[in-house]
Amino acid sequence: MLDESDITALVITLKLALTSTLILLVLGTPLAWWLARTRWRFKFIPEAIVALPLVLPPTVLGFYLLIALGPNSPAYGALGFLGGGSLAFTFSGLVIGSVIYSMPFVVQPLQDAFSAIGRRPLEVAATLRASPLDRFFTIAVPMARPGFITAAVLGFAHTIGEFGVVLMIGGNIPGETRVASIAIYDHVEGLEFTHAHWLSGVLLLLSFILLLVVYGLNGRFRVIRL
Amino acid sequence: MKRRAWYTLAVLALITPGPGVASEIRIATASNFRNAMDALVEEFRTASEHRVVPIYGSTGKLFSQVINGAPFEVFFAADARRPELLEQEGLTVPGSRFTYARGKLVLWSPRVAYVDDQGSVLEQGSFQHLAIAQPRLAPYGKAARDVLESLGLWQALSPRLVQGEDVGQTFLFVHSGHAELGFVAWSQLVSGPQPIAGSYWLVPENLYRPVDQQAVTLTDNEVTRTFMSFIRSPQAAGIIRDHGYTTLAYDPP
Numbered sequence: 001m002l003d004e005s006d007i008t009a010l011v012i013t014l015k016l017a018l019t020s021t022l023i024l025l026v027l028g029t030p031l032a033w034w035l036a037r038t039r040w041r042f043k044f045i046p047e048a049i050v051a052l053p054l055v056l057p058p059t060v061l062g063f064y065l066l067i068a069l070g071p072n073s074p075a076y077g078a079l080g081f082l083g084g085g086s087l088a089f090t091f092s093g094l095v096i097g098s099v100i101y102s103m104p105f106v107v108q109p110l111q112d113a114f115s116a117i118g119r120r121p122l123e124v125a126a127t128l129r130a131s132p133l134d135r136f137f138t139i140a141v142p143m144a145r146p147g148f149i150t151a152a153v154l155g156f157a158h159t160i161g162e163f164g165v166v167l168m169i170g171g172n173i174p175g176e177t178r179v180a181s182i183a184i185y186d187h188v189e190g191l192e193f194t195h196a197h198w199l200s201g202v203l204l205l206l207s208f209i210l211l212l213v214v215y216g217l218n219g220r221f222r223v224i225r226l
Numbered sequence: 227m228k229r230r231a232w233y234t235l236a237v238l239a240l241i242t243p244g245p246g247v248a249s250e251i252r253i254a255t256a257s258n259f260r261n262a263m264d265a266l267v268e269e270f271r272t273a274s275e276h277r278v279v280p281i282y283g284s285t286g287k288l289f290s291q292v293i294n295g296a297p298f299e300v301f302f303a304a305d306a307r308r309p310e311l312l313e314q315e316g317l318t319v320p321g322s323r324f325t326y327a328r329g330k331l332v333l334w335s336p337r338v339a340y341v342d343d344q345g346s347v348l349e350q351g352s353f354q355h356l357a358i359a360q361p362r363l364a365p366y367g368k369a370a371r372d373v374l375e376s377l378g379l380w381q382a383l384s385p386r387l388v389q390g391e392d393v394g395q396t397f398l399f400v401h402s403g404h405a406e407l408g409f410v411a412w413s414q415l416v417s418g419p420q421p422i423a424g425s426y427w428l429v430p431e432n433l434y435r436p437v438d439q440q441a442v443t444l445t446d447n448e449v450t451r452t453f454m455s456f457i458r459s460p461q462a463a464g465i466i467r468d469h470g471y472t473t474l475a476y477d478p479p
Contacts, residue, residue: 066294070294088294088295088296089291089294089295089296089297171281171291171296172281172283173252173281173296173297174252174279174281175279176297186282188398189257189282189392189394189395189398190260190282190394191397191398191401191418
């Protein structure tokens with residue numbers, strides 16, 4: 001059965017996934033909107049950067065984050081105002097890692113959804129004297145709704161599946177950075193296979209349901225492209 | 227209505243308390259000591275309201291986490307070198323370093339009558355995989371390497387070595403049967419959750435340096451003091467010995 005520490009690990013996992021997804025929706029929406037609308041000839045460069053976490057080993061990301069979040073980095077000083085202290089081995093550190101790690105899973109569906117709207121509905125709205133902000137919230141956002149759902153669910157699900165980055169910057173601290181995937185690793189190493197089975201089962205079911213939601217709601221919507 | 231449910235869920239998840247009871251301490255513990263530490267923590271819980279949370283890993287990995295500011299209050303290493311280094315760095319409570327256990331290395335296979343009591347199975351080499359812990363990070367891996375070098379087999383067997391991240395993972399490799407045999411800690415054999423079958427060779431101590439395992443206190447507070455004086459008690463020493471270690475005679479602080 002799931003014991004108290006397993007429940008804690010699951011709660012941490014869900015909390016991490018939820019926080020990261022909300023941050024990603026806030027950051028990813030303007031970015032995806034810009035990528036979908038811009039005619040800049042070098043837009044493939046930010047597109048490639050956004051897609052990087054799809055192909056990069058999590059250890060590479062984890063390694064850079066470990067350096068960037070550590071006490072010897074310039075970013076450390078800059079982040080000092082957020083409460084100070086090293087961000088490695090903290091929940092906040094994991095959020096930063098997850099936001100980067102799950103970025104393409106949120107930005108790409110949004111960008112696809114915005115592109116699919118095309119220019120015409122927005123131009124029509126403009127002729128009716130809708131302001132740019134008005135057009136975005138009353139035309140683009142409702143029309144891109146499937147994209148938002150896909151982005152949110154995929155960002156959430158992918159963060160639940162995170163392992164390598166957390167392993168490198170998390171430190172396996174119960175109640176803080178021990179997410180479910182790390183707890184499973186720990187159980188297996190301690191030969192606690194019953195615990196590992198329960199937690200794995202929960203994650204398998206959860207991930208499957210989340211993907212069912214994506215595929216079920218969006219039908220032919222493209223989920224991932226590279 | 228639906229929207230409100232989502233908000234409630236979101237808020238609930240965000241305000242769920244994370245870490246935090248004041249009297250909780252985290253103890254970074256070398257993997258070989260896992261079973262013993264679980265028993266010690268269990269015993270300590272019956273006599274104290276303080277919560278002790280062990281975190282297991284290889285000595286080398288835990289060491290680098292401590293250096294990088296991981297929030298551990300005590301460090302139970304599988305060697306004496308890392309605690310000494312931490313002491314030199316000024317990261318420990320002065321005078322807190324002591325040897326809490328001395329561990330033994332064993333060559334083990336779950337197969338009956340596979341490992342002989344001279345270890346000559348290593349020379350016959352009728353196996354595909356020999357599991358050892360990562361020598362750079364895990365003291366039991368270093369001990370295993372010392373043994374193979376003493377026997378003059380390190381070069382010859384290198385292609386067949388599989389390395390676990392720590393001695394816990396190494397044990398798993400052998401236990402699951404993916405490696406026919408491996409060097410693990412004696413304590414893992416005698417104190418696991420289920421009785422361990424198979425055959426083993428308790429490596430004689432002239433082939434490697436005995437694994438003196440030292441602990442250091444990183445944060446001085448009431449809980450760490452209480453827990454560490456418990457660890458130094460005869461009662462705790464008994465538990466440690468029951469898990470396959472020898473304990474040195476030491477004076478209570």
